[in-house]
Amino acid sequence: MILVTGATGTVGRPLVDLLASEGAKVRGVTHNPQAANLPAGVEIAEGDPARPDTIAPVLEGVTALFLHPRAVGIPAAGKLLALAMPSGSPTTPQPSGHPAPDPGLPEGHRR
Numbered sequence: 718m719i720l721v722t723g724a725t726g727t728v729g730r731p732l733v734d735l736l737a738s739e740g741a742k743v744r745g746v747t748h749n750p751q752a753a754n755l756p757a758g759v760e761i762a763e764g765d766p767a768r769p770d771t772i773a774p775v776l777e778g779v780t781a782l783f784l785h786p787r788a789v790g791i792p793a794a795g796k797l798l799a800l801a802m803p804s805g806s807p808t809t810p811q812p813s814g815h816p817a818p819d820p821g822l823p824e825g826h827r828r
Contacts, residue, residue, distance in 0.1 A: 718742045720779040722766040722797075725753050728785055733759055744775060769797040776801055 719736055723729035724745025736743045737756040744760040747753045753761045762775040766789040782801050786794035 718744055718760075718778045719781045719783065720744050720746065720762075720772075720775065720801075721783045722746045722764070722772070723785055723788055724755060724759075724761075725749075726785075726788065728788070729783070730755075732783060744779065746772060746775060766797055767793045769793055769800050772797055773800050 719741055721729050721733050721736070721743060724733045725747045729745070733743055733745050733755055737759050742760075743758075744762055745753065745755050746762050746764040746766065747755075748763070748765055750761045750763045755761055764771040764775055766772055766784060779801065782798075784794055784797060789797070
């Protein structure tokens with residue numbers, strides 16, 4: 718399961734659409750789940766990455782995390798990553814020139 722924070726924002730929404738179209742299991746975090754209108758099959762979770770305690774409950778089963786630290790703020794991003802680590806998320810970053818298999822995508826897909 719890939720957790721995308723800001724799933725309805727200008728960066729998160731296109732990412733959610735792309736991941737869902739590739740068959741990835743996606744959980745999108747948004748401030749307003751009722752208005753999210755995310756693609757079919759995407760789990761919608763309410764939360765605010767700037768307040769990491771609101772994200773902690775939706776980390777269950779997450780194997781990868783997309784977090785835009787500039788949108789959240791560096792202190793909150795660090796706290797959220799610290800919360801995510803015990804649950805097995807996020808995946809280890811890979812060098813940009815060497816794409817790696819993503820555990821949230823079907824076998825054979827690359828990031």
